Amino acid sequence: MVRGAGSAGAAIQGWAGGDTLAHAGPGTALQVISRQGSWARVRTEGWAWVPEEEPASESTVPRPAPTELAAAPDRYRGSVVWWELQFLSLERAERIRTDFFENKPASGKETPRIS
Secondary structure: OEEEOOOOOEEEEOOOOOOEEEEEOOOOEEEEEEEEOOEEEEEOOOOOOOOOOOOOOHHHOOOOOHHHHHHOHHHHOOOOOOOOOOOOOOOOOOOOOOOOEOOEOOOOOOOOOOO
16 A cells, blocks of 8 residues: 655654654655554655765864864865764754654653743
């Protein structure tokens, strides 16, 4: 059976209730393979950008500090750079992230709502 993703689209997850792998846009054709209650195992076809060239090894990728990049942006234009980032947020997760629940951090402990 082939069904559309609906007017809001659908999150494609690795398993029922699992991590979001992709988002099927509104009307995307999804082939239903099996069902478990309201969950449907689906298949779709598409394309992903996967460059043929080998990625640079971690040791050859420049690791500029943000100040270095700001001081000489042309030096790094078009290059792959390595940054380690940490994201902190007091905002709500995007609607596509079905693996996050309001007032429930990753540890599962409830936190007070910040207004």
